[in-house]
Structure formats: structure tokens, C-alpha cells
Amino acid sequence: MSGNVLVYLETEGDALRKPALEGLGAGQALAAALGVECHAVIAAPNAASVAAAARPMAVTAVHVIEHADLASSLAGPHCRAVKAAAAAAGAEWMLFPATILGRDLLATVAGALGAGIAADATSIDVDGDAVHITRPVFAGKAMQIVAAKRSPFCIGLRPNAFAVGADGEPGRVETHELAASGDAPAATIEEVRAPESRDVDLTEAEIIVSGGRGLKGPEHFHLIEELAAALGGVVGASRAVVDAGWRPHSEQVGQTGKTVSPRLYVACAISGAIQHLAGMSSSKCIVAINKDPEAPIFKVADYGIVGDVFDVLPALTAAVNEARG
Amino acid sequence: MKIVVCAKRVPDSAAKIRLAADGKGIDPQGVEQVISPYDEIALECAVQLKEAGTATSVTVLSLGPKESTKDLRKAMAMGADDAVLLIEDRPFRDPTATSEALIEALRELQPDVVFCGWKAIDDDSSAVAGLIAAGLDYAYASFVVKVEGADGGLRVSREVEGREEVVMVPTPCVLTAQRGLAEPRFASLRGIMQAKKKPLIEKPAGGGENASELVSLTEPPARAEGRIVGEGAAAVPELIRVLRDEAGLL
Ligand SMILES: Cc1cc2nc3c(=O)[nH]c(=O)nc-3n(C[C@H](O)[C@H](O)[C@H](O)COP(=O)(O)OP(=O)(O)OC[C@H]3O[C@@H](n4cnc5c(N)ncnc54)[C@H](O)[C@@H]3O)c2cc1C
Ligand SMILES: Nc1ncnc2c1ncn2[C@@H]1O[C@H](COP(=O)(O)O)[C@@H](O)[C@H]1O
Numbered sequence: 001m002s003g004n005v006l007v008y009l010e011t012e013g014d015a016l017r018k019p020a021l022e023g024l025g026a027g028q029a030l031a032a033a034l035g036v037e038c039h040a041v042i043a044a045p046n047a048a049s050v051a052a053a054a055r056p057m058a059v060t061a062v063h064v065i066e067h068a069d070l071a072s073s074l075a076g077p078h079c080r081a082v083k084a085a086a087a088a089a090g091a092e093w094m095l096f097p098a099t100i101l102g103r104d105l106l107a108t109v110a111g112a113l114g115a116g117i118a119a120d121a122t123s124i125d126v127d128g129d130a131v132h133i134t135r136p137v138f139a140g141k142a143m144q145i146v147a148a149k150r151s152p153f154c155i156g157l158r159p160n161a162f163a164v165g166a167d168g169e170p171g172r173v174e175t176h177e178l179a180a181s182g183d184a185p186a187a188t189i190e191e192v193r194a195p196e197s198r199d200v201d202l203t204e205a206e207i208i209v210s211g212g213r214g215l216k217g218p219e220h221f222h223l224i225e226e227l228a229a230a231l232g233g234v235v236g237a238s239r240a241v242v243d244a245g246w247r248p249h250s251e252q253v254g255q256t257g258k259t260v261s262p263r264l265y266v267a268c269a270i271s272g273a274i275q276h277l278a279g280m281s282s283s284k285c286i287v288a289i290n291k292d293p294e295a296p297i298f299k300v301a302d303y304g305i306v307g308d309v310f311d312v313l314p315a316l317t318a319a320v321n322e323a324r325g
Numbered sequence: 326m327k328i329v330v331c332a333k334r335v336p337d338s339a340a341k342i343r344l345a346a347d348g349k350g351i352d353p354q355g356v357e358q359v360i361s362p363y364d365e366i367a368l369e370c371a372v373q374l375k376e377a378g379t380a381t382s383v384t385v386l387s388l389g390p391k392e393s394t395k396d397l398r399k400a401m402a403m404g405a406d407d408a409v410l411l412i413e414d415r416p417f418r419d420p421t422a423t424s425e426a427l428i429e430a431l432r433e434l435q436p437d438v439v440f441c442g443w444k445a446i447d448d449d450s451s452a453v454a455g456l457i458a459a460g461l462d463y464a465y466a467s468f469v470v471k472v473e474g475a476d477g478g479l480r481v482s483r484e485v486e487g488r489e490e491v492v493m494v495p496t497p498c499v500l501t502a503q504r505g506l507a508e509p510r511f512a513s514l515r516g517i518m519q520a521k522k523k524p525l526i527e528k529p530a531g532g533g534e535n536a537s538e539l540v541s542l543t544e545p546p547a548r549a550e551g552r553i554v555g556e557g558a559a560a561v562p563e564l565i566r567v568l569r570d571e572a573g574l575l
Binding site: 073074075076099100101103104106107108110111112115116117118119120132133135136137138139140141142143144145146147148149150153156182184185186187188189190191192193194195201231249250252255256257259263264273274275278281282285286287293298299300301302303304305306307308311312314315316319320323324 | 338339341362421446449451463465467480483484485490492493494495498535543551552554555558561562565569
């Protein structure tokens with residue numbers, strides 16, 4: 001196998017998203033292990049300026065595709081862009097972030113190119129000729145290792161699982177046209193309803209403070225929000241809380257919510273049901289606050305406080321604010 | 326409008342997963358199997374579309390072991406009209422071969438809408454629906470939280486990075502269900518009785534070779550033993566200390 005590596009760099013506004021930088025890290029490592037070139041593709045309405053503003057990327061080439069259609073969060077136009085870049089890059093290995101767009105793109109590109117696929121990888125290892133992809137299955141209750149058997153091959157990368165790519169001698173910039181769409185009618189966006197402010201997506205967050213049913217009502221979630229703000233993190237929730245309508249579904253952590261692996265996860269008044277643990281037990285450091293010393297959450301926690309969240313949270317928020325100056 | 330719901334049999338979300346001795350599968354002993362939750366949501370939405378007169382028929386399609394007939398009967402008790410089971414003959418099937426087998430069946434069924442879950446909760450790939458859309462060259466919209474009939478197709482709302490997008494999807498199309506779309510109903514006794522008489526076709530699963538091969542299934546990395554740092558608000562200073570000194574945070 002001798003084809004190159006191509007990393008899809010997802011943008012947001014004028015910048016690359018963090019999962020894009022992690023993709024770069026994974027791509028550079030894979031290319032180095034295979035002894036091939038690492039290429040990157042930026043496909044956005046403002047791709048050239050994003051590429052120019054990005055930190056110098058140690059890649060052979062950045063493939064830039066600019067088109068108004070690439071403002072879409074639907075995979076169709078991005079798939080056409082990746083196909084153009086893949087042909088120019090001589091790509092055999094294509095990496096995508098496991099974001100909403102990245103997941104759709106992974107499958108759409110693999111389908112369009114007849115490529116193999118491995119989604120939501122947490123590591124990629126080269127062993128002689130073989131490329132082994134490790135991916136959590138059963139919501140993290142087991143790890144699956146698969147070997148790529150087809151060329152080309154597309155891999156999805158779980159956010160927060162790969163180190164950010166190295167800066168370096170920037171590669172050449174190649175500009176490509178976006179091919180016209182095929183004949184089959186495609187989905188089109190009619191309207192976007194954006195929330196007033198958007199927090200960092202849970203799956204990308206470095207710090208998450210989650211609240212459970214023990215908070216007793218939505219009116220007490222300011223305690224969670226204040227600790228999250230003090231720590232520079234975002235708010236998560238258990239399903240009990242989401243089902244009760246206290247918090248939006250986008251904040252749910254667990255088997256039927258988001259799978260997260262932040263540096264710090266603080267579980268407040270969450271019992272630690274198996275479906276919740278499935279979504280967060282790969283967090284690097286877990287802190288649990290629960291008044292029940294037998295709560296299962298303490299089995300996965302690195303540090304626990306047995307106590308009432310209504311006492312502990314205000315004190316903890318104040319202490320964090322003090323510690324961080 | 327004819328809808329096919331793709332539904333996969335998976336271990337219940339509450340199941341403890343124990344690995345089989347060969348390191349390539351899970352020990353099925355004591356593991357309850359159910360329809361993957363997002364597929365059940367897709368099914369409920371499809372049945373509601375039929376009840377609303379938007380859809381004319383709902384077929385459930387599953388690729389899995391013989392025992393999946395139980396899930397398909399349940400799906401029909403929830404309101405699906407008929408079912409097709411593609412019987413699995415391989416110990417491991419990857420997303421590529423899964424989608425190929427489903428595509429073969431879908432080419433025969435000729436649906437206007439293929440409704441999937443956004444992911445199956447066993448392999449967590451969220452790949453098969455997109456592969457089906459690409460393979461059939463159908464329009465595609467994922468993470469759908471609302472669906473209504475519209476001229477020439479369906480108007481859906483997607484949940485994308487905290488935004489809600491309203492998307493017009495022409496038929497034929499593939500959609501994937503996200504939570505919030507519908508609450509799966511409990512099958513009524515009448516539904517269960519009726520389901521026994523509804524058509525269920527079984528045939529061998531097709532599809533080409535896997536594009537990836539299973540090397541192993543292993544335990545997730547074990548977490549180091551944690552500890553309780555104290556009780557109540559009095560424990561906060563100690564928690565701050567360990568987070569700073571041991572965990573290198575703050
Ligand atoms: C198919 C399926 C999928 C599911 N998916 C998910 C999922 O994705 N995510 C998820 O979270 N759940 C999921 N669940 C639900 C899960 O089984 C639990 O019901 C849920 O996680 C419980 O939420 P909780 O911990 O907030 O509430 P509870 O289990 O009610 O726990 C509340 C906790 O708060 C503690 N507490 C109470 N008062 C206080 C106080 N004042 N101070 C401190 N502690 C206090 C209690 O000791 C208790 O441990 C799923 C279930 C099913 C069947
Ligand atoms: N074996 C299967 N039988 C029926 N549908 C499936 C099967 N595998 C995947 N699907 C469908 O594809 C969706 C995504 O699955 P996956 O890509 O495996 O996460 C599922 O929610 C199902 O709707």
C-alpha cells in the first residue's frame with residue numbers, strides 16, 4: 001500500500017475546528033508510519049482565507065476548495081470537494097472528525113469511492129503492512145480492533161482522542177474547483193434556527209460539569225452552570241434530567257446521548273447508571289459529588305465527595321474561582 | 326409513500342458486556358437483545374407518518390440472526406405492516422458489507438423513504454445509513470428530530486451542533502433518527518395479536534466481502550482505583566489540592 005493520507009479539516013467561521021487539528025495530528029502520524037505524504041483539504045466558502053490564517057501546517061499540500069455551497073452542513077457538496085482533493089493528493093487513507101458533518105462525510109465519501117470504513121477511532125496503529133484501527137463499541141464497554149482490508153480506506157476520528165498536529169514547514173497550496181452535483185435531487189437547507197449563544201460542543205469540551213436528578217429541578221442548574229463557568233467548561237446532563245425537560249437533549253451524556261472524553265468530568269447528583277457511565281467513563285479525570293456513598297458513579301470516579309450538592313457546589317465554585325485567581 | 330425502517334438487534338443498553346473466550350465476540354449469556362433505540366424511534370416516527378396519512382406502508386428490514394424475528398414481530402406489533410429478515414451467516418460483518426446486503430434488499434423493496442437510526446448502539450459506527458444513501462444515490466438527511474409531509478418529499482428538522490436546521494428532502498431519501506423525534510409506543514395486546522398474522526419474509530443476507538477485518542475485541546482500559554476525598558463542603562479544599570497536585574488540572 002503506498003497511497004497518501006488526506007485529512008479533512010472542518011472549519012467554523014474563519015478558523016479550523018479543534019477536531020481538525022487533531023485530525024492533522026493523526027494524519028501526520030499515520031503518514032509518517034506508512035512513509036507516505038500527508039495532505040489536508042479545506043472546503044468552505046472562505047477556504048483560502050482559513051488556510052492563510054491557520055497556523056503553518058506540516059503537510060505536503062493543503063487542497064483548497066472554495067464555493068458558496070460549502071457553507072452547507074449537509075455532506076453532499078463536501079463529499080464532492082473531498083473527491084477532488086483525494087484525486088489530486090493520490091489519497092489512499094482519508095481521515096474525518098467524528099463530528100456531525102464529519103460522520104456524514106465519512107460514510108458519504110466511503111460510499112462514493114467504494115472505500116472501506118472505520119468510524120470513531122481512538123487510535124490508529126501501523127504494524128508492518130497492516131493498519132489497525134481501535135474503536136470503542138457498545139458505548140465504550142469494549143474496544144474493537146479492525147484491520148483495513150480495502151484501498152482506499154476512510155477513518156473517522158473521535159474528538160479528544162488524538163494529539164493536535166505539529167506546526168511545521170507549510171506545504172504548497174493547491175486550489176481545486178467544486179464539481180457540479182449529480183442528477184439525483186438532493187436535500188436542501190431551508191432555514192437555520194441558531195441558538196443565541198453556542199457553547200463548545202460537549203464531545204469537544206475539555207471540561208464538563210454534569211448535573212443529575214438530585215438537583216431536584218431546573219431552577220437549581222445555575223449551580224452547575226456556575227461551576228462550569230468557573231472551570232472554563234460546559235454543562236452536561238443525565239438522561240433523567242433531559243427526559244424531565246430540565247435541560248436540552250443536546251446536553252445529554254451517555255449511551256443515547258453524547259460520548260465524551262474530556263480532561264475533567266464532574267458528575268453532580270448523578271447516580272452513575274450503566275448508560276450514563278457508557279458515555280463518560282473514558283474521561284481522563286472524573287470527580288463525583290453524591291450524597292449516597294454507595295452510588296455507582298463512585299466506582300468510576302478518580303475523586304469523590306460524599307455530600308449534598310447544595311452545600312458542596314457553592315463551596316467548590318468559590319474555591320475554584322479563588323484557585324484560578 | 327412507502328417507508329422501510331432498518332432495525333438492528335443489539336444488546337440492551339443496560340447489559341453488562343462480557344467478552345467471549347475467542348476474543349472476537351461477546352458472551353451472549355444473560356444479555357437481553359432489543360431493537361437498537363434509535364431504530365425504534367425511526368419506526369415510531371414511520372408509524373406516525375402512516376397514521377397521519379403521509380405514508381402508505383411501513384416495512385421493517387433487519388439483517389441479523391434468526392432470533393431477530395422476535396424483534397420484527399415486536400416492530401409489527403408497534404404498527405409496521407410487514408418485515409424482511411436477512412439472515413446473517415458471518416461471525417463478523419463490517420459497515421460496508423452490512424450496507425451492501427441492506428442495499429440489495431432495498432433495491433427490491435423500492436421504498437420512497439429509508440429510515441435508520443443515527444447509530445446502532447452495539448458497533449456505534451453511524452456509517453450504514455450514509456453508505457446506503459450513497460449506494461442508492463438517494464437524498465440524505467441525518468440527526469432528524471422532526472418530520473412532516475411536503476410537496477415532493479419530506480420537510481425535516483435536523484439537530485446540528487446545537488442549531489436546528491429545516492431541510493427539504495426530496496424522495497427517494499434516507500433519513501436517520503435522533504432522540505426527540507418520537508417516543509416509541511408500547512405495543513398493545515391487539516397489536517401483538519395482529520402482528521402474528523403479518524407477513525415476515527426470511528432470506529439469506531447477501532453483500533460482498535468485508536472491507537475491514539475484526540482483529541480483536543478487548544476490555545476497555547481499566548480505570549485506576551479512585552477514592553473519596555471527604556464529606557460535604559469541608560472536603561472542597563482537599564479536592565482542589567488533588568485536582569491541582571495529582572491530576573495537574575486547574
Ligand atoms: C435505552 C436507555 C438508554 C439510556 N441512555 C441514557 C443516557 O444516554 N444517559 C443517561 O444519563 N442515562 C441514560 N439512561 C437512563 C439511566 O438508566 C438512568 O435512569 C439515568 O442516568 C439516571 O439519571 P440520574 O443519575 O440523574 O438520576 P438518578 O438515578 O435518580 O440519580 C440521582 C442521584 O442523585 C443523588 N442525589 C440526590 N439528591 C442529592 C443531593 N442533594 N446531593 C447530592 N446527591 C444527590 C442520589 O443519591 C442519586 O445517586 C438510559 C436508559 C435506557 C433504558
Ligand atoms: N444489521 C442491521 N440490520 C438493519 N439495520 C441496520 C443494521 N446495521 C445497521 N443498520 C441501520 O443503520 C443504522 C446505523 O448503524 P451503524 O452504522 O451500525 O451505527 C442503524 O441505526 C440501523 O438503522
